[in-house]
Amino acid sequence: xxxxxxxxxxxxxxxxxxxxxxxxxxxxxxxxxxxxxxxxxxxxxxxxxxxxxxxxxxxxxxxxxxxxxxxxxxxxxxxxxxxxxxxxxxxxxxxxxxxxxxxxxxxxxxxxxxxxxxxxxxxxxxxxxxxxxxxxxxxxxxxxxxxxxxxxxxxxxxxxxxxxxxxxxxxxxxxxxxxxxxxxxxxxxxxxxxxxxxxxxxxxxxxxxxxxxxxxxxxxxxxxxxxxxxxxxxxxxxxxxxxxxxxxxxxxxxxxxxxxxxxxxxxxxxxxxxxxxxxxxxxxxxxxxxxxxxxxxxxxxxxxxxxxxxxxxxxxxxxxxx
Amino acid sequence: xxxxxxxxxxxxxxxxxxxxxxxxxxxxxxxxxxxxxxxxxxxxxxxxxxxxxxxxxxxxxxxxxxxxxxxxxxxxxxxxxxxxxxxxxxxxxxxxxxxxxxxxxxxxxxxxxxxxxxxxxxxxxxxxxxxxxxxxxxxxxxxxxxxxxxxxxxxxxxxxxxxxxxxxxxxxxxxxxxxxxxxxxxxxxxxxxxxxxxxxxxxxxxxxxxxxxxxxxxxxxxxxxxxxxxxxxxxxxxxxxxxxxxxxxxxxxxxxxxxxxxxxxxxxxxxxxxxxxxxxxxxxxxxxxxxxxxxxxxxxxxxxxxxxxxxxxxxxxxxxxxxxxxxxxxxxxxxxxxxxxxxxxxxxxxxxxxxxxxxxxxxxxxxxxxxxxxxxxxxxxxxxxxxxxxxxxxxxxxxxxxxxxxxxxxxxxxxxxxxxxxxxxxxxxxxxxxxxxxxxxxxxxxxxxxxxxxxxxxxxxxxxxxxxxxxxxxxxxxxxxxxxxxxxxxxxxxxxxxxxxxxxxxxxxxxxxxxxxxx
Numbered sequence: 094x095x096x097x098x099x100x101x102x103x104x105x106x107x108x109x110x111x112x113x114x115x116x117x118x119x120x121x122x123x124x125x126x127x128x129x130x131x132x133x134x135x136x137x138x139x140x141x142x143x144x145x146x147x148x149x150x151x152x153x154x155x156x157x158x159x160x161x162x163x164x165x166x167x168x169x170x171x172x173x174x175x176x177x178x179x180x181x182x183x184x185x186x187x188x189x190x191x192x193x194x195x196x197x198x199x200x201x202x203x204x205x206x207x208x209x210x211x212x213x214x215x216x217x218x219x220x221x222x223x224x225x226x227x228x229x230x231x232x233x234x235x236x237x238x239x240x241x242x243x244x245x246x247x248x249x250x251x252x253x254x255x256x257x258x259x260x261x262x263x264x265x266x267x268x269x270x271x272x273x274x275x276x277x278x279x280x281x282x283x284x285x286x287x288x289x290x291x292x293x294x295x296x297x298x299x300x301x302x303x304x305x306x307x308x309x310x311x312x313x314x315x316x317x318x319x320x321x322x323x324x325x326x327x328x329x330x331x332x333x334x335x336x337x338x339x340x341x342x343x344x345x346x347x348x349x350x351x352x353x354x355x356x357x358x359x360x361x362x363x364x365x366x367x368x369x370x371x372x373x374x375x376x377x378x379x380x381x382x383x384x385x386x387x388x389x390x391x392x393x394x395x396x397x398x399x400x401x402x403x404x405x406x407x408x409x410x411x412x413x414x415x
Numbered sequence: 416x417x418x419x420x421x422x423x424x425x426x427x428x429x430x431x432x433x434x435x436x437x438x439x440x441x442x443x444x445x446x447x448x449x450x451x452x453x454x455x456x457x458x459x460x461x462x463x464x465x466x467x468x469x470x471x472x473x474x475x476x477x478x479x480x481x482x483x484x485x486x487x488x489x490x491x492x493x494x495x496x497x498x499x500x501x502x503x504x505x506x507x508x509x510x511x512x513x514x515x516x517x518x519x520x521x522x523x524x525x526x527x528x529x530x531x532x533x534x535x536x537x538x539x540x541x542x543x544x545x546x547x548x549x550x551x552x553x554x555x556x557x558x559x560x561x562x563x564x565x566x567x568x569x570x571x572x573x574x575x576x577x578x579x580x581x582x583x584x585x586x587x588x589x590x591x592x593x594x595x596x597x598x599x600x601x602x603x604x605x606x607x608x609x610x611x612x613x614x615x616x617x618x619x620x621x622x623x624x625x626x627x628x629x630x631x632x633x634x635x636x637x638x639x640x641x642x643x644x645x646x647x648x649x650x651x652x653x654x655x656x657x658x659x660x661x662x663x664x665x666x667x668x669x670x671x672x673x674x675x676x677x678x679x680x681x682x683x684x685x686x687x688x689x690x691x692x693x694x695x696x697x698x699x700x701x702x703x704x705x706x707x708x709x710x711x712x713x714x715x716x717x718x719x720x721x722x723x724x725x726x727x728x729x730x731x732x733x734x735x736x737x738x739x740x741x742x743x744x745x746x747x748x749x750x751x752x753x754x755x756x757x758x759x760x761x762x763x764x765x766x767x768x769x770x771x772x773x774x775x776x777x778x779x780x781x782x783x784x785x786x787x788x789x790x791x792x793x794x795x796x797x798x799x800x801x802x803x804x805x806x807x808x809x810x811x812x813x814x815x816x817x818x819x820x821x822x823x824x825x826x827x828x829x830x831x832x833x834x835x836x837x838x839x840x841x842x843x844x845x846x847x848x849x850x851x852x853x854x855x856x857x858x859x860x861x862x863x864x865x866x867x868x869x870x871x872x873x874x875x876x877x878x879x880x881x882x883x884x885x886x887x888x889x890x891x892x893x894x895x896x897x898x899x900x901x902x903x904x905x906x907x908x909x910x911x912x913x914x915x916x917x918x919x920x921x922x923x924x925x926x927x928x929x930x931x932x933x934x
Contacts, residue, residue, distance in 0.1 A: 179761075216752045218750040230881050
């Protein structure tokens with residue numbers, strides 16, 4: 094047992110350091126996104142408005158030709174890509190929102206006459222007026238979830254537990270957004286309204302994980318000040334809050350890792366084998382859940398210990414247990 | 416000492432109770448799930464249902480009424496029985512559109528089909544979802560009132576029905592919006608063309624401005640005065656026109672107008688554009704439009720619109736005129752259309768991902784925990800069946816995101832088992848007997864299971880309240896999963912664990928089992 098023990102308090106700077114290594118490039122990515130896309134992440138049509146058409150042509154359709162047809166049909170500056178969707182070669186066209194259905198019909202006719210028949214795999218349109226509405230709804234949902242979680246944890250635990258859980262949660266959301274900001278810059282990954290539900294799920298999972306650890310700390314808190322034996326030197330000592338938190342984290346460690354593994358297994362299956370449409374959504378959840386597990390083990394509890402110690406040093410009357 | 420005695424006798428009592436109901440609850444849930452999920456009917460019956468299900472909503476209703484009348488013994492039925500019969504037929508039609516065949520078998524010279532019928536969303540079946548917004552049209556309609564919306568809804572409903580597609584839904588959303596769902600639609604572009612236009616038909620007369628410019632002046636007669644319109648071929652064959660008949664009042668107005676304008680043109684405009692078409696199908700420009708010359712007063716209240724129409728254009732116009740014109744213009748705010756091929760691919764992939772995901776988690780549990788892992792796996796199978804049965808009963812429309820939520824919830828359902836097993840192992844290493852370790856494991860893990868699940872549910876509720884339809888689908892499946900897992904992972908696993916014979920040494924507890932029980 095003792096060989097697998099993680100010392101939360103002693104290596105605190107290491108745990109926070111690992112987080113920083115992930116978060117800082119992410120934050121830089123988010124800033125870069127703000128400069129390039131005027132948004133913290135590369136927004137998809139759900140937020141900016143636009144149309145995405147996925148057509149499978151019977152004959153190979155050269156990307157330049159498609160772009161040319163789009164230009165002439167009144168959609169200059171459209172993005173055209175070749176992609177493999179559902180095992181088929183598909184042309185993906187991203188244009189401004191096509192509000193005039195007559196124009197759309199003409200475009201379809203032109204594509205057929207110049208490139209041959211095609212099958213429509215999917216077409217999505219979000220007009221520019223709904224985009225901000227979807228974004229606002231998403232942000233409202235995020236804020237409400239935050240508040241409700243703080244309220245719930247404060248009610249079941251204590252306010253400082255809630256603050257630490259939220260800190261861990263912000264860590265996870267930042268890590269997720271940071272990685273997606275970088276993906277947006279490098280691969281052009283866009284975020285849609287499903288991304289907001291990925292964030293909310295990650296919030297749920299992160300708090301879920303943190304609660305399990307905190308639940309154990311709450312249960313073990315009665316041992317603060319009790320006698321402990323140093324396994325190496327055999328010396329007796331009085332347990333501090335840090336020691337108790339350490340014990341608690343180690344007691345729940347196996348569970349934290351196993352649970353995350355089962356979720357990671359199912360999500361990986363979904364990522365590799367599931368539908369194309371939800372791939373980025375699943376990737377977002379995977380990142381968030383890995384980060385959530387890490388932060389609940391290493392950040393939330395370490396932060397709680399740090400905070401409690403900080404409070405103790407501010408109350409000089411109470412002798413610090415050695 | 417006395418308190419220990421008490422607790423011991425109490426324990427014996429609760430043991431009996433638990434031996435009584437928990438395994439039964441498990442069997443009950445399993446039975447309910449299977450009964451709900453699996454349906455078996457003869458192939459011919461199913462085909463008959465599917466024939467009903469393929470009808471567009473307007474025809475479906477009359478066909479069902481006809482069928483109910485033709486049912487043997489229908490004349491002897493009372494009102495309630497008749498109502499039930501109609502309801503049953505409606506359900507059968509609806510079921511037939513959402514069928515996932517599991518297998519076939521032959522018995523008594525008949526072919527039977529085994530199937531389940533989960534409701535699949537448009538992204539899995541293929542189809543189109545549109546979000547429409549009614550735009551105010553000042554000065555006539557400065558604001559979208561509930562009355563205006565009712566008019567819009569009726570017209571859109573008529574137009575969609577005229578497409579002849581089954582299972583279409585038109586739903587109000589908010590103050591000025593409509594959600595239109597058209598599963599399995601073959602030509603979404605045609606649907607959008609038909610929905611999107613106002614179809615305001617106006618008759619205009621030529622007038623001149625003081626400085627001699629020619630323009631078309633409103634003659635005060637619109638498509639609202641129509642009784643009926645119909646497309647028909649001109650003698651030549653390839654050119655079509657639209658015949659119409661006015662309502663009595665409209666006929667009077669038309670008679671007065673044509674009497675006044677003998678020898679002069681009348682302009683016919685659809686949504687502000689001349690109805691005449693150029694060779695490429697676009698309306699001719701207003702400057703070039705010459706209108707239709709009136710040769711004699713038309714007093715019979717009928718006439719026709721000529722304009723070089725193709726067959727499709729003419730019937731489209733007739734449909735629009737019959738459906739009525741929209742009181743205000745409509746804008747398509749959002750469109751999500753998925754072709755049938757992508758839908759089929761998504762279903763197959765989701766099934767594979769789900770099966771592999773569950774199997775991998777099950778293997779993982781056995782590798783980590785051995786026999787108790789197998790117990791958790793049994794609970795997981797029960798969980799999967801019960802959740803799917805819940806989806807079917809409620810019913811939840813399964814979307815791709817919804818399936819992702821369900822598969823995610825599998826990972827979370829196992830979490831409760833892991834928490835409990837880890838606790839049980841700890842209790843065993845503290846010297847408890849196997850029975851007490853399991854009981855303590857469950858009791859002490861409960862608070863963290865409850866708190867963490869309550870939190871997941873909070874997140875789900877917020878998603879349901881504020882999310883878009885995709886997001887809602889995800890939240891609903893996740894929430895149902897979390898609730899069902901509270902039963903299967905706690906009650907079912909507990910009952911099953913106690914049923915495992917003690918000599919099988921679960922959690923490596925054989926040697927401790929022989930130790931005397933310390934309470």
